[in-house]
Amino acid sequence: MKSYFIFLGLLFFSFNITAQDKMAVIYHESHEIKKQSAPFSDVVEVGNLFFLSGQLGMNHTTRTLVEGGIVAETTQSIKNIQAVLEHHKMNLSHVVKCTVILSSMDDFAVFNEVYSKYFTNKPARTTFAASGLARNAKVEIEVIAAKN
Numbered sequence: 001m002k003s004y005f006i007f008l009g010l011l012f013f014s015f016n017i018t019a020q021d022k023m024a025v026i027y028h029e030s031h032e033i034k035k036q037s038a039p040f041s042d043v044v045e046v047g048n049l050f051f052l053s054g055q056l057g058m059n060h061t062t063r064t065l066v067e068g069g070i071v072a073e074t075t076q077s078i079k080n081i082q083a084v085l086e087h088h089k090m091n092l093s094h095v096v097k098c099t100v101i102l103s104s105m106d107d108f109a110v111f112n113e114v115y116s117k118y119f120t121n122k123p124a125r126t127t128f129a130a131s132g133l134a135r136n137a138k139v140e141i142e143v144i145a146a147k148n
Contacts (some may be wrong), residue, residue: 054142055080094145100127
């Protein structure tokens with residue numbers, strides 16, 4: 001009987017160490033050189049989940065918002081998300097949750113048309129409007145991705 005409890009104890013100890021290893025928090029440095037001095041991480045990894053910071057419709061080469069309104073900014077935001085995911089060997093099919101912030105709900109229908117072309121797996125999503133997005137952007141999108 002004592003051997004049985006020792007076995008269970010070792011099994012629990014082994015499981016506990018494995019669970020802790022999987023839950024290590026990793027703050028990844030940005031793959032964009034110009035963003036490496038930012039006061040936040042592009043991606044924080046916890047287990048198999050990747051929490052991406054919000055992406056604007058910004059051209060990272062010029063550090064300016066793309067021109068063309070909600071369609072162009074949404075497209076660029078998603079391309080920026082794709083670039084971060086690709087850096088971590090993932091793509092949009094790994095996205096399980098999106099949070100979308102629009103500067104105006106008047107842009108919702110047009111935003112949705114662009115968004116639907118890229119997120120075909122239909123991840124869970126929250127969308128709301130807020131005034132005063134960074135850089136006077138029309139949209140910001142943040143995602144959570146799960147890596148198998």
